[in-house]
Amino acid sequence: MSQKGRDKKGRPGVSRRDFLKTSAAGTVVGGIAVGPRSREAQAAVDVPIAGPGQVPISLRIDARDYPVEVEPRVTLLDAMRNQLDKTSAKRVCDRATCGACTVLMDGQLVYACSVLAIEAQGRPIETVESVGTPEELHPFQAALVENDGSQCGFCTPGFVLACKTLLDEHPQPSREQVRAGLGGNLCRCGTYAGIRGALEDMAGGKS
């Protein structure tokens, strides 16, 4: 599954069924398709076609608009990192496993490595850069520093967004809520003890 956003009932943002439905109708999420076969299929349902060359789009990231030209195949992650110098989301597994590229899109957590940049048009993106600054940390970021929840730090931006979203939804998360909320983020250095400590501090010691 490319997205790990969850709706209010805690279901994933894009279900397998939704995906199959949209695919079967000859459209791809976001209404964009590439290649001659799908072009033909799309003509009948009057869906705009982009590409295969560079397409001018605009991305709204951390409350700022960025005009950018991308090929339709370029991911949101690569557009941010390579073209906009927005590098807090990291490219690690590049296939929606590790969570290092986590950002918020329309207020929901997504893996930016598995969202096309053109899909992200008109959908506000928030990276960890909008959460706090080194001088003025968000309370969870402060708790993470206090609990020493980062070592090399490469997974940290993703964890911060996932943890903050979890705490926004569940200020005192249960074990199952932690499992669901953070199951999509991996750390290699082994900072889980610090991250758990920060979550516990935020939850007032009731994680």
Add this chain to the structure above:
Amino acid sequence: MADEYNWPEREKRDLIGRRISRLDGPVKVTGRAKYSYDVNREGMLHARFVTCPYAHAKVVSVDVEPARRMPGVKAIRVIQDVGSEIKWALDEVAVVAAESEDIAKDAVKAIRFEYEVLDHFVTEEDRDSAPDARAADAQVEGNPDEMMAASEVKVEGLYRMAPISHCCLEPHGQVCEWDAEGKMTAWCSTQSVSILPNQFSQALKIPAADVRVLTPYMGGGFGSKFGIDRWGVECGELARETGRPVKLMLERDSEMTVAGDRPSAFAKIKVGCQKDGSIQAWESESWGSGGPAGTGSTPIPYVFQIPDRRHQHTSIPTNIASSRAWRAPNHPQACFLTMSALEDTAAALDMDPLQFLRKNLHLTGRQAGTYEQELSVAAKLMDWEEKWRPRSQAEGDPVRRGLGLAIHRWGGRGHASQCDVSVHPDGLVEARIGTQDLGTGTRTIMAIVLADTFGLKLEDVRIELGDSRFPQSGPSGGSTTVGGVGSSTRMAAQDALKEVFNRVAPDLGVEASDLETWQGRIRSQTDPSKSLSWKDAAAKIGVTPIVVRGVNPRGGPLTNSSVGGVQMADVSVDIETGLVKVNKMVAVQDCGLILDLKTAETQVYGALIMGIAYALTEEKVTDPVTGRMLNADMEFYKLPGLLDIGDLEVHMMTGPGYDERGVIGLGEPPVISPGAALANAVANATGVRVPYLPLTPERVINALEKGGVV
């Protein structure tokens, strides 16, 4: 020079040994830390490798022309041309630099390499079928045959450990950029900033002085990032050829397959023992592989120097990428092999393994006293005496609980390191050093040393590192960094402070030797009323800063070597599914004088978690048929998540007996024992030895079937 370099006495340590949050925490948690992978330069090209899909092959033809004609392709270099022998899958054969990653990707697809596929061998576990096994002579001490024959109890086992990948989250790679004068800057994800200019110099045939290496932040290395590697050479060449900056970072499959490998280890072990638990004799045959060069032996028997022993090792060359140092090279393997055999021996004797290890602690040499203390602390934290049961006493419930333990050792003496400390006339104290902070807290411990030496606060000092133009410091490997940079920083700081004392002493009307720092002031020890604020003192040093270089030789007076360490594990094993769950792990670790207790503990927590990973889930799986790694990604190369690790408890040994030893490194020791401790806990829980790390459900079930637990 200061007459004598030393660490401050306990009562003079305001910061050293306390829990200090890492200084780069705020930039990391806000995403502001810029890693090599994050460097974007004006006009930068993106490079990608063409890799060979075969584990063993010869290049028979190469065609790069169609790719060369593609718009946006700026340079193509053939690395291994016709006739080259490829010895492992995903070895790099060509590289492309293009205007974008996607163009580079397309060009890679358009490049045609044809190969003659050759026979490969990737299954070193099967020693007898290895085409090129290299058996070393047996190493014999004492009279193992006689002592084994005379032993009342003999226990034999075959123990196995799969290879793992380093799996750095920031992959290997760099950005290279040449300037108009022919000098190169490289932003490298490396563990050895000071070493790389010379390597670039040799590979690119330019003076080392014309190479600058920068590593402000670094996304994981674990021993795999010491050299410039082929990607460094190719990136530098591409940047030179195109006259543009070039970024070349490995893709995830290459990162997992070729840039990370901890060698496998297999051993048949026989332990001879008396019924009272005293170990009499040891015999072992080991083998393993770390790629085409095979691999050296692990140091077994580990920690326990059994006087009468025989060990023979066979190195098995394979068609997998060459191994790289992985935290505590060879020690996790040696620890697992040895501690498993010893736990099996204890079980055969019906003895508590804690008592069994204690009975034989004299075989550990001068660390015996440390181990005894650490075993006591660990046993208390684990509640061992209360909770430990002999093997397979559980009845009925399919979920069986067990305890295990292991002990380890490491050196950790500081490396050669130089550091410049400047005292500026405005009072700022600054250190510059050609070291790197891998996330271990190097910046933070340096700031602690500086601030404590000058009696200042952390915000009054600044640390600049990760630049090869700064005074050279050793690579971060073998737990040598904290001892090395801690020493050079302290030395420079002590000398700089002495110079400040010399300059202000006349104004205060005292001898320089009478001065001391005290809470942001400099004062006379004999007449504390004679004092100056630090700012006023600094203003008196003149218009140029005092700059002093601290030079720590390898070793040096402020660092030491040899640590112990004890770990215990409490697991639950579901004997129906084979699933192992960690309930709790306890780590008790010494490392001499601790500079920052918080980051030291974090290092041990992290090591436990990496240990849980290699004990239970992570494994490089290579397909015997294709010779390729099957799980060169992060969904099938399994790392544990936040809730898969159980409760972890870390206790650092500090105070008398430890602090006066000086600073000793900590990166390696705590990662050695987890595999052994967890495997022993699983044996204790299930009543059978699961002899193969990682302890996957399949292996647990297989062992249960063979061992016939009730």
